[in-house]
Structures are given as C-alpha cells and as structure tokens.
Amino acid sequence: MFLTDTGLETTLIFRDHYELPSFASFVLLANDEGRQRMAEYYRSHAAIAQALGAGFIFESVGWRASSDWGKQIGYSPEALDEVNRDSIALMAEVQGEFDSSEMPTVLSGCIGPRGDAYNPASLMTEKEAETYHRHQIQTYSATEADMISALTLSYSAEAIGIVRAAAALDMPVAIAFTVETDGSLPSGMLLGDAIKSVDEATDAAAAYFMINCAHPTHFETVLDDHADWVQRIRGLRANSSRKSHAELDESEELDAGDPDDLARGYARLRSRFPKLNVLGGCCGTDEFHLQRIASSANAVGFE
Secondary structure, eight states: EEEOOOHHIIIIIIIIIOGGGOOOGGGGGGGHHHHHHHHHHHHHHHHHHHHTTTTHHHHHHHOOOSSHHHTTTTTTTEEEEEEEEHHHHHHHHHHTTSSSSSOOOOOOEOOOOOSSOOOOOSSOOOOHHHHHHHHHHHEEEEEEEOOEEEEOOOOOHHHHHHHHHHHTTTEEEHHHHHHOTBOTTSOBBHHHHHHHHHHHOOOOOEEEEEEEESOHHHHGGGTTTTGGHHHHHEEEOOOOOOHHHHHHOOOOSOOOOOOOHHHHHHHHHHHTTTTOOOEEEOOOOOHHHHHHHHHHHHHHHOO
C-alpha cells in the first residue's frame, strides 16, 4: 500500500487561511514561512504511512504551475521552471527523513489541467496537449522526480497528450480523471471510454490510472468488476463531500464530510478491487481523513 497526500489547496485556504490565487499552492514556496508549512504538510502525511507500514508518494505543488495558469498570476516561464524544480527539491529534503527499506517513497511531479477541470469549455487536441504539457514534464525530468501525476483531468485528449509527452521523456506517468455525480467525466465522456481511449492511443504507456476529486458514491456504480479497464485503476483520491463540482465551486465554507463514511467508501471499493493500492484524498480531506482511509483499507487487505 502507498499513501499520498490529501486536499492540499482546500486545507491551505479553509484551515490555514492562505490566499491562493487561482488555487495555486506553489506560491507558498516564495518565502520561508510557506516552505516550512509545506514541509510540515508532507511530514504529517508521511508519518501516517510510516505508522501503518505503508509506502508514501510525495506529490509536488505543481498542479497550477503550467504556463497559462502561471501567466494569470504573474509568473514567467522561467519562474515556473524554478518553482517546479524547487517543489521537487523541497520534497526530497523531507523524503530523506522517511525513506527506508521498510518505507519506500516516491517523488511525483504533479501537473494539472490546462483549463477548468470542472468546466472544460475549450478542449485541446492530443497534439496541442502534448505540446502544452511537455515543458513542465521536461522540467521535472531534470530533477529527482521519479514520476509524473496528472490530476483532475476531464477529457481523454489532454490525458493522451500528457502520456505521450511523459513517455517521450522516459517519465512514468499516472493519469487521474475526475467525474461528476453520475460517474461520467465533466466533458460527458464515460470513465471507461476515457481510460480505454488513452490506452489505445498510447499503447498503454501510462503506469496506472486514478480517480480524484469526486466522492466514492459518484463513481462506484459505474465500475464494472469484470472490465479490463477497471483493472488499470490503481489509485483513489476522493473528495470528502458528496456535493457536485458546481456546488463545491459555489461553497464559501469547507465541507469536510464524514471521514468514517468516506473510509467506508474506500473499503467498499478495496473489497471489490484489491489492486487499488495508492490511496489519498482530494477536496475537503486532511490528515484525519487519511488516517481513517488507510486504517479501513488496511483492514480489507491487499494483493
């Protein structure tokens, strides 16, 4: 079992009261206070994995650190390169406190969608996506990062471009799709069709797939226990809230949901799909949710 982190941005905004322009957590790296907070964030999550005898995937703060989003908040391409390099270096410092033969750890360079994940109004072609995301992936490839994680994707063409860019740079990549309350992607594509189309277009080059930024009740009914594409899903980073994306967008307060209810959702999925072994959280979740998720999943057992 590998654990990873939880709802970084919602934790920083609602619990720690940081201002994150365009939801960009990487701005914390600009000063010592922010860097210290990020180091504490990683330590508190990695300590949960250590206590349970699990591995841990450190996820960088690069979800918004691509050119379009950086430009919105005044970061030049050179400044974004520095942010992405620095985010890996900071994780590597904390990694040194935990990594051992009993606790394997992984450094992952995080990338996010070019547009609004909840409302993909402008869709790229596969080639456009490959060109857009290649620069950030290339920056990560020159660091200590072991892999790439692309989170909260909402249509297959962007995922295909990311996988192709990562493969060209010999970087393993995990693809995480988000879904609406009916289990389909915000673009309207069915989850199974999205995963199959990515694998078909890239010769199954992605290391594995994940689902993130949705509550388990939003997607568990669309997972076919016998379908080959479901076996490609190895990670879950669910929301604690059962609200839709539209409702979460309009919310001015954090909906932390019910951690025990969320953990039960993970346990249900783990009992059906024992190969699910990368577990974390997304919007509204924090260390307490991760503890409940990990304990519940650990009780089910792993292949």
